Every structure is written in structure tokens, then in C-alpha cells.
Amino acid sequence: MAANGNGVSTTPKSPLARIQTQKNGGICHDDSGKPVKAQTIDELHSLQRKRSAPTTPLDGVQGAFATISEDERQRQQLQSISASLASLTRGTGPKVVRGDPAGKVQSVSHVAHHHHIEAPTISVSDSSLKFTHVLYNLSPAELYEQAIKYEKGSFITSTGALATLSGAKTGRSPRDKRVVIDDTTQDELWWGKGSPNIEMDEHTFMVNRERAVDYLNSLDKVFVNDQFLNWDPQNRIKVRIVSARAYHSLFMHNMCIRPTPEELENFGTPDFTIYNAGQFPCNRYTHYMTSSTSIDLNLARREMVILGTQYAGEMKKGLFSVMHYLMPMRQILSLHSGCNMGKDGDVALFFGLSGTGKTTLSTDHNRYLIGDDEHCWSDNGVSNIEGGCYAKCIDLSREKEPDIWNAIKFGTVLENVVFDEHTREVDYGDKSVTENTRAAYPIEYIPNAKIPCVGPHPKNVILLACDAFGVLPPVSKLSLAQTMYHFISGYTALVAGTEDGIKEPTATFSACFGAAFIMLHPTKYAAMLAEKMQKHGATGWLVNTGWSGGSYGSGNRIKLPYTRKIIDAIHSGSLLNATYHKTEVFGLDIPTEIEGVPSEILHPENTWADKKAYKETLLKLAGLFKKNFETFTNYKIGKDNKLTEEILAAGPNF
Ligand SMILES: Nc1ncnc2c1ncn2[C@@H]1O[C@H](COP(=O)(O)OP(=O)(O)O)[C@@H](O)[C@H]1O
Numbered sequence: 001m002a003a004n005g006n007g008v009s010t011t012p013k014s015p016l017a018r019i020q021t022q023k024n025g026g027i028c029h030d031d032s033g034k035p036v037k038a039q040t041i042d043e044l045h046s047l048q049r050k051r052s053a054p055t056t057p058l059d060g061v062q063g064a065f066a067t068i069s070e071d072e073r074q075r076q077q078l079q080s081i082s083a084s085l086a087s088l089t090r091g092t093g094p095k096v097v098r099g100d101p102a103g104k105v106q107s108v109s110h111v112a113h114h115h116h117i118e119a120p121t122i123s124v125s126d127s128s129l130k131f132t133h134v135l136y137n138l139s140p141a142e143l144y145e146q147a148i149k150y151e152k153g154s155f156i157t158s159t160g161a162l163a164t165l166s167g168a169k170t171g172r173s174p175r176d177k178r179v180v181i182d183d184t185t186q187d188e189l190w191w192g193k194g195s196p197n198i199e200m201d202e203h204t205f206m207v208n209r210e211r212a213v214d215y216l217n218s219l220d221k222v223f224v225n226d227q228f229l230n231w232d233p234q235n236r237i238k239v240r241i242v243s244a245r246a247y248h249s250l251f252m253h254n255m256c257i258r259p260t261p262e263e264l265e266n267f268g269t270p271d272f273t274i275y276n277a278g279q280f281p282c283n284r285y286t287h288y289m290t291s292s293t294s295i296d297l298n299l300a301r302r303e304m305v306i307l308g309t310q311y312a313g314e315m316k317k318g319l320f321s322v323m324h325y326l327m328p329m330r331q332i333l334s335l336h337s338g339c340n341m342g343k344d345g346d347v348a349l350f351f352g353l354s355g356t357g358k359t360t361l362s363t364d365h366n367r368y369l370i371g372d373d374e375h376c377w378s379d380n381g382v383s384n385i386e387g388g389c390y391a392k393c394i395d396l397s398r399e400k401e402p403d404i405w406n407a408i409k410f411g412t413v414l415e416n417v418v419f420d421e422h423t424r425e426v427d428y429g430d431k432s433v434t435e436n437t438r439a440a441y442p443i444e445y446i447p448n449a450k451i452p453c454v455g456p457h458p459k460n461v462i463l464l465a466c467d468a469f470g471v472l473p474p475v476s477k478l479s480l481a482q483t484m485y486h487f488i489s490g491y492t493a494l495v496a497g498t499e500d501g502i503k504e505p506t507a508t509f510s511a512c513f514g515a516a517f518i519m520l521h522p523t524k525y526a527a528m529l530a531e532k533m534q535k536h537g538a539t540g541w542l543v544n545t546g547w548s549g550g551s552y553g554s555g556n557r558i559k560l561p562y563t564r565k566i567i568d569a570i571h572s573g574s575l576l577n578a579t580y581h582k583t584e585v586f587g588l589d590i591p592t593e594i595e596g597v598p599s600e601i602l603h604p605e606n607t608w609a610d611k612k613a614y615k616e617t618l619l620k621l622a623g624l625f626k627k628n629f630e631t632f633t634n635y636k637i638g639k640d641n642k643l644t645e646e647i648l649a650a651g652p653n654f
């Protein structure tokens, strides 16, 4: 709701003397002394907020696109929310009303009229007598007010962002994620060693669902976001997020695609629903629970339940898992990648695990941003799944990452940062709360975002690895088989923060650069990627955004400006024409020269003072690759035995 402060003139009546004001340029400003219309203070305050149509239509107001009466539409919407929140053991949904319980609620009587309170009987529990207030698709300004008023740890920073704390969990909890195994998912999904899908039965899911729903219904109010995923209009998914915190609602407002008022009017039934009861723990006596945190996915019911973690990234990545199931069913490849496009329409994908640089490198002032983290590649090209970006902001600087810096303004959620208690200036170097400080902002906060977030088929596929051993070259050109080998391997060093419990860089292999989110066997995604890259003539590249001149502890992270120059040379096509030589062990083609990058760093061996240590470290990493790939040697990739053999041969040789 737009505050209308300027329109309200304050001209008190006697006995107080009228305040003298002067027009234009003066310190005070008189807008001609018309008296306020209000007769009382309450009325005056009611003038401040002008009634608005968009996401919170008012009683009796006929929307421009409505085919049913607004009354009827609202009734249907509340019924739908009531159904979403229904207890599965007690039958019906709660009595829901629209609006903030603390404020003047717009439509209590109206809705109460439809959901009248039955006379209590002995069999009725108290929970069925209470109303749950629904704060439906609030605007960022409204969510700021809710957060600041009710959520401890919420502050406005000096640039207008909403600083908040995610609580005890400041990263995802992949070991607490569960997926319901049933007759369908048993056959369709990837289970067992290496898989992120830890099983849970349908009944246990229901127990946790009931726990979450009862918790949410016990509150005075819940937030409901109805939004979309995927900018490809033919494959758009409707999602509903029910949560208890304004922080969560604003986060998802920023991260999912925001419906227009007309789209919201015709939203109907969601395709997928999240119940985020993150403040409330799961019950450790419940089967399958190994901690007080549980993130449970039920594909048949199209629902996700979150208990025991308030880290908002859990919702975003939970929905990504869902897309990793739904999209391949439609022959569409889902990708854990950033994506941008040059002025000439050349698209690049940036694959990589958390902290490898997807967000940083896809946000490029000279290119259009399609998205920073989750995409689909269909027969029509690429589309972003999300409506926002989620940037790491540890050590963020205005000089190195100006676009991300400037996106941290009003509307942006800033998680777990530390700021000056008086000026509210953020200290991005401060890790007191966590390394994994984050900013979530709508994609249009990046000036050269491409809206709608879709583009043609990719020309370059860039695999990012943050190599903490410091032995992978800053850049190498890959054959298709090598691209597949490295895509399936998904190597990086997990940098502290994003996943709970990681304190220093640890070598890790995560299939498809996102094993935590994939639902099918990695080779299914790999086969689709190979087919698409072949068909559209995309070139694969491996870029090490990690260490140079030694391993973590002795060397240093490759300078971001150098990595940017490397990426520029890939985009421009100049790197395709460079002179290459092959490295031993990994057999990678590395260029001898790149404009703006010191040539000696292009071969990592040159940067190590201790050559013997270099060789040993190289072999150590090669060994880890080999060992990791063992689980994939018995799988065929695509229809082609030839490609499978080539992929197996594309790994390190020693
Ligand atoms: N050479 C480099 N390339 C990319 N990122 C770098 C580099 N050196 C340091 N960084 C930092 O690493 C982090 C990469 O994080 P981010 O781009 O959010 O990764 P992702 O999106 O893949 O999770 C950023 O904080 C960035 O400033």
C-alpha cells in the first residue's frame, strides 16, 4: 500500500498557532493551508494509506479482469488457503481470514460470514474455534513492517535492505532432507549411494505435515505467497508458500516469479505447496528423524514440509529439486547454473557448486543477466526458473561487484550480516554470524537483467570449479566427452558456509554440480546435456575460480578480475582461436595466452614454488576423481556406447 504522507497536510486548528511555512526552497513548505478532511486522529491515520487494488483486493471491488465477483473470488481464494492448511486428521481446514490480526482487519466479518463458528461441542478441540489470519502476497513494504514489528533481529540497513537473522541454521541441511518413497518414486528416482534422496515413507511425511500445519494454524497469522516458477510460459509452475515469518515471505517474493495482479486473480490451485514451519522442530521420536530438522518432499502430494530450520535457501532449493523432477519428465533439462547473454545473443551457462562463482560471473555489466542459479534448457532455448538472485555477500565490495552491491537496497533481504548499530552500515567482511551471508533480491534489481528471463540455445557451457588444491588450470577447453566427465564428476571444494558444518574448503564431488538437488540418476541429466550441446554446437570450458600458487593455506584464490578476463575471452570467441597445449594427468587443453591475464598463471605448475608438491597434489586430486567416478562406470550415457566410452576415457590418466 502506497504511503500517502505527502498528500496529508497538517494544519492544526486553534488554540495552537499555525506553523508558518514558505513555498519553494524554504526549509518548511506550505501546501496552501487546506484543512485535513479527517475529523479524528484515527480518521487522519486512515487517510495515510490509500486503498489499493493489486495483490490485496478489497471487498466488493470488481477487478478489471475478474469474471466472477470480487466477493466470490476472495471466498474461493480463502477456501483454497483453508484447504492448504487443512488438518488431515481432523478433516476440515482452519477458519482463515484475510488481514493482520493487529491491524484493522479488512474482511473478518465478511469471511466470518462464510465460515461461521459452529457451536462448540465436546468433541471439538480449541483449535477449530480459532481463526488463522492470512497475510496474502503482501508487498515488500508491508513485509518490512511485519518483520520490524514482530521479528527480532530485523533492521533496515543504511541502503534500505531488510537485515534479518535466519536463526540457528545459517546454511542448508542436506542430511536432513527426506523424499517420500512410493511405488512411483521407487522406480523413477535415484536412490542409494551418492544420491541426495534419503527415503521416508508416506505415513511419516503425514506426521510431519500435520506437525507443521498444526504449528502454522496455532499462530495468529501466516504468510501466504502465490507465485510462479520458470519464465518459459509453457512450462510455468504455480507455487504456494505458507510460512510464519515475514522474512520467509519477502525472501520468496524476491526469489520466485512475481505474478501480476491479473495473474494472481486467476491463480487457482497451486501445483506445489511449501509448509514452512521452520521455527518448530520435528519430533525426534518420529521414524526417520535423525535431528530436530527435517525437510520433507512428497512428489505425489506435491508438497514440501520444513521443520527445524529457518534458513530460507531451503525453500528455494527445495523447489529446485521439484523442478529437477518435473522438467525432465517433459524432456526439459534442469540446470544448476547461472546464465547470461551478450549483445549479439550469445548465451553462456555457468555451472558450479555453491561458492564457485555462478552469481558473481553471470552478473556481468557488459551482458544481459538471464539468471544466477537455476535454469531450464528446452527445445526453445533457456529459461530462468526463478525471479530473483541469491548472492553470497561475504567480503562483497562495490569495486569488484558493483551490480550486486547496488542491488542491496529497499526490498532486498540481507541474511545474517553484521552492521553498525547506529549508522546501520553493513560490514561485509564480518563473519561473526556466518560466512554464508546472503542477499536475495528481485532480478530486475540488476540493471541489465533480461526480462523475460529467457534466451536462445547456449553457445558456451562453462564449468566452474573452486579447486582448493590449486592444481586445476584457471581455464581449459573441453571436448564434449571431457565436458560430460566433469559435469558428472561435479568437483569443487565446498567453501565454508552454504552447507551446515563445513568449516574450511573440503574437496567434494557433486554430480551435475548439484547432487543435493537432482532427483533422477546423474547420467539422465548428463545424456540430455550431451544431446543438447551436440545439437546446438556448444563449447565446454573448465574454469578454476579457486586456488593458484599452492593449495588452500599456501596459495591464493585466483583474482576475480583475472577470472573475468578469462570469461570475457570465452564470450568473445577469442579463446576458441588461441594456441593450446595439453596438460599431463588430466589431459586438459590450456591456452598459452589470454589478454589481460599473466601468461604464467595459465599453467598452474608455473605458480607453485615446490614442483614436487605440485605433482603430488595433482596426482592426489586425480586419484580422488578416479575413485569418485567408479560408481558411474557401469552406466551408459545416452543411446550411444561410443560417447560412454569416450567419457570414461576423458578422466585423468596416470
Ligand atoms: N576468481 C573468482 N571467481 C569467482 N568468484 C570469486 C573469485 N574470487 C573470489 N570470489 C568470490 O567467491 C564467491 C562466489 O560466490 P557466488 O558467485 O555466490 O557463487 P555461486 O553463485 O556459485 O554459489 C563470491 O563471494 C566472489 O566474490
Ligand SMILES: C=C(OP(=O)(O)O)C(=O)O
Pocket (backbone or CB within 6 Å): 172, 313, 314, 317, 353, 354, 355, 358, 359, 373, 390, 498
Ligand atoms: C543458495 C544456494 O545456492 P548457491 O550457493 O549455489 O548460490 C545453496 O546451495 O544453498
Ligand SMILES: [Ca+2]
Pocket (backbone or CB within 6 Å): 336, 353, 354, 373
Ligand atoms: Ca546454487
Ligand SMILES: [Mn+2]
Pocket (backbone or CB within 6 Å): 355, 358, 359, 372, 373, 390, 391, 392
Ligand atoms: Mn549463487
